[in-house]
Amino acid sequence: MTDTTLLQVNGLQTAFHTEEGAWLAVDGVDLQVKKGEIIGLVGESGSGKSVTGFSLIGLIDPPGEVVGGEVLFHGQDLRQLSEEQLRQLRGDRIAMIFQDPLMTLNPVLKVGEQMMEAILTHYPETPKAEARQRCCDALAQVGIPAPESRLDNYPHEFSGGMRQRVAIAIAMLNKPELIIADEPTTALDVTIQAQILYEMQKLCREQNTALIWITHDLGVVAELADHVAVMYAGKIVEYGAVQAVLQNPIHPYTEGLLNSMPGSAQPGARLQQIDGMAPTLTGREQGCTFRPRCPYAHPSCAQSAPPVEQIGQRQYRCYFPLLKEETK
Numbered sequence: 001m002t003d004t005t006l007l008q009v010n011g012l013q014t015a016f017h018t019e020e021g022a023w024l025a026v027d028g029v030d031l032q033v034k035k036g037e038i039i040g041l042v043g044e045s046g047s048g049k050s051v052t053g054f055s056l057i058g059l060i061d062p063p064g065e066v067v068g069g070e071v072l073f074h075g076q077d078l079r080q081l082s083e084e085q086l087r088q089l090r091g092d093r094i095a096m097i098f099q100d101p102l103m104t105l106n107p108v109l110k111v112g113e114q115m116m117e118a119i120l121t122h123y124p125e126t127p128k129a130e131a132r133q134r135c136c137d138a139l140a141q142v143g144i145p146a147p148e149s150r151l152d153n154y155p156h157e158f159s160g161g162m163r164q165r166v167a168i169a170i171a172m173l174n175k176p177e178l179i180i181a182d183e184p185t186t187a188l189d190v191t192i193q194a195q196i197l198y199e200m201q202k203l204c205r206e207q208n209t210a211l212i213w214i215t216h217d218l219g220v221v222a223e224l225a226d227h228v229a230v231m232y233a234g235k236i237v238e239y240g241a242v243q244a245v246l247q248n249p250i251h252p253y254t255e256g257l258l259n260s261m262p263g264s265a266q267p268g269a270r271l272q273q274i275d276g277m278a279p280t281l282t283g284r285e286q287g288c289t290f291r292p293r294c295p296y297a298h299p300s301c302a303q304s305a306p307p308v309e310q311i312g313q314r315q316y317r318c319y320f321p322l323l324k325e326e327t328k
């Protein structure tokens with residue numbers, strides 16, 4: 001861990017308990033986030049992205065449970081903190097933005113009241129006028145017109161895109177060091193999505209806030225992130241700088257995701273899909289879990305799960321990586 005490391009995740013495991021036993025939705029995730037860094041966590045539905053994000057800040061409820069690993073924030077293991085200590089951290093030094101802004105916003109309170117509460121819960125000595133001004137500035141920062149009067153509106157008086165901006169403004173209020181954002185723009189139309197991505201990136205850069213952006217969309221990652229972690233069946237199967245990974249994927253799964261991106265095919269050509277379905281929690285293969293869908297699979301891939309390999313800054317889990325001259 002270096003002095004620029006904000007978050008260091010080692011071997012994180014999160015299980016869901018069922019009558020048939022415990023199944024690992026997150027299966028040994030390692031991740032390092034530096035101060036101010038933007039990381040895209042990408043993968044198909046069910047790969048374990050959200051469960052990873054929620055596990056980092058102690059938001060996993062039964063039947064789920066974090067069963068292994070460390071989540072070191074400034075070197076302190078968040079898994080060792082009490083619920084009260086975690087609550088102190090959340091909404092202050094670490095913030096979460098959810099896909100549905102109504103998970104953040106209380107429908108029966110005016111937006112201004114909720115924003116004031118977000119400040120005063122953590123900093124009760126803040127003078128009211130100063131807190132209100134900060135709320136106003138935060139709304140203006142995320143592009144909400146006439147912020148002063150909007151503080152007196154209820155969440156239902158905002159459009160979906162504006163509501164998500166309010167949720168982002170609340171997340172940014174106390175200038176967190178880390179934001180975990182779980183697909184916050186997925187439900188929005190592409191123009192609004194692009195604006196919000198641009199604003200988030202700008203705010204994070206200005207405030208040196210690190211961001212883990214969970215998404216199923218590599219296009220979003222390309223726009224926003226410095227590094228990308230590609231997740232499949234509970235594991236990070238490839239990690240590296242965005243440009244490098246998108247231009248020269250090493251893992252066949254990353255290559256498949258890239259080939260299935262709209263715009264990756266020639267005009268008139270059919271989009272390539274990754275064959276087969278992502279495995280369910282209870283239906284994972286032995287050995288490499290991507291093997292049944294992998295065009296390069298070899299019988300030996302069934303023997304054991306590929307360990308993490310490293311070339312330069314790139315990490316991957318594959319016995320037959322797609323190593324071109326540029327990546328060697």
Ligand SMILES: Nc1ncnc2c1ncn2[C@@H]1O[C@H](COP(=O)(O)OP(=O)(O)OP(=O)(O)O)[C@@H](O)[C@H]1O
Nearest residue numbers: 016025044045046047048049050051052216280281
């Ligand atoms: N409360 C729960 N009970 C049982 N299994 C769960 C629960 N929540 C998540 N899972 C399982 O954990 C696995 C990972 O889910 P997760 O929501 O993290 O995926 P994801 O990659 O974020 O997908 P999506 O993009 O659809 O949100 C899935 O197989 C899911 O069915």
